[in-house]
Amino acid sequence: MYFPPLRIGKLQADKPIIQGGMAIRISRASLASAVANCGGVGVIAASGLSKQELRDQIQEARDNITNPGGLLAINIMFAATEFDMIVNTAIEEKIDFIIFGAGFSKDIFTLGKQAGVPIVPIVSSPKLAKIAAKLGASAIIVESGEAGGHLGTCKSIKQLIPEIKDAVNEYNIPIIAAGGVTSGSDIIDMLLIGANGVQMATRFLLSEECDVHDNFKHLLLKAKEKDIVMIDSSVGMPARAILTDFSRKIIDGKIDRPKECGKCLKHCTGTFCIIKALEAARKGDLENGLFFAGQNVKKYNDIISVKKIFERLEQQAKSRLALL
Numbered sequence: 001m002y003f004p005p006l007r008i009g010k011l012q013a014d015k016p017i018i019q020g021g022m023a024i025r026i027s028r029a030s031l032a033s034a035v036a037n038c039g040g041v042g043v044i045a046a047s048g049l050s051k052q053e054l055r056d057q058i059q060e061a062r063d064n065i066t067n068p069g070g071l072l073a074i075n076i077m078f079a080a081t082e083f084d085m086i087v088n089t090a091i092e093e094k095i096d097f098i099i100f101g102a103g104f105s106k107d108i109f110t111l112g113k114q115a116g117v118p119i120v121p122i123v124s125s126p127k128l129a130k131i132a133a134k135l136g137a138s139a140i141i142v143e144s145g146e147a148g149g150h151l152g153t154c155k156s157i158k159q160l161i162p163e164i165k166d167a168v169n170e171y172n173i174p175i176i177a178a179g180g181v182t183s184g185s186d187i188i189d190m191l192l193i194g195a196n197g198v199q200m201a202t203r204f205l206l207s208e209e210c211d212v213h214d215n216f217k218h219l220l221l222k223a224k225e226k227d228i229v230m231i232d233s234s235v236g237m238p239a240r241a242i243l244t245d246f247s248r249k250i251i252d253g254k255i256d257r258p259k260e261c262g263k264c265l266k267h268c269t270g271t272f273c274i275i276k277a278l279e280a281a282r283k284g285d286l287e288n289g290l291f292f293a294g295q296n297v298k299k300y301n302d303i304i305s306v307k308k309i310f311e312r313l314e315q316q317a318k319s320r321l322a323l324l
Ligand SMILES: Cc1cc2nc3c(=O)[nH]c(=O)nc-3n(C[C@H](O)[C@H](O)[C@H](O)COP(=O)(O)O)c2cc1C
Pocket: 019, 020, 021, 022, 023, 024, 026, 045, 047, 075, 076, 077, 100, 101, 102, 122, 143, 146, 147, 148, 149, 150, 178, 179, 180, 181, 199, 200, 201, 202, 203, 205, 291, 292, 293, 294, 295, 296
């Protein structure tokens, strides 16, 4: 036991590790339940799911969670048109807590309070962290410039954690570091600078339980520094992805604008269809997929079980602690 537990409202995860939500349909019931069974927080990415699919995913995860203290959350992008439907459905399904990012909602805190469901925002600035804490956030996920997917800052996690810790100090809520954390040693380093836990995503994508196509996993595994790029996403935010012909076209402004639109986003730049590109990535379509990954993806060289990931993280934490 080298990790302290993580408190979220009245709940407690045995290990201070949240598996980052990954849309579209990357972090689903299979991955989330495996993480919860190892004592971390399993997260179903809810962006892009229908009401019924979300219900089914939560139910399937619950059926597979055998750890009595295992926690299950959902992640939803505020930028999604169906944000309210997803939040209400998750509350109806008695989800343990709700994580949201890619934009900011004040109303969700009132909804969470009324339903007794903790709300955990993802923020990238001290200003927004303070607003969220004042509105009643049960914890704050601090996402840095090293993270995968959509980004709200280019600041490093080592810079952001102390700044945000300082900004919300008076509220006594947990701070969770997201972005670039790859090892047990990194987790200890985050705890030492004031975080109470971490959120990791790319590591869990490269697990046996993550049911994306093998092409996705192998593309990430062979990525070198030069293959990790920033694109302007149609969500209206920058995003980190792997360099492919598709992401190169986005960077060069040569991507064909979509002919039809399912209006999945409240505001879309219309340059390309994000939902189709992410869905194609999940299916392993190397031509049309957009493959998100964290900046430190190059540090991973294997696909292992979630259980093995946790064992390795604990081992690395033990070695790091021995050096203190
Ligand atoms: C493939 C992929 C998809 C992601 N999708 C989402 C998402 O839907 N919502 C979200 O809040 N964050 C998303 N993220 C960000 C992660 O949840 C997480 O905060 C971040 O990637 C952590 O950094 P790491 O990948 O270096 O561990 C995604 C990241 C990746 C790699």
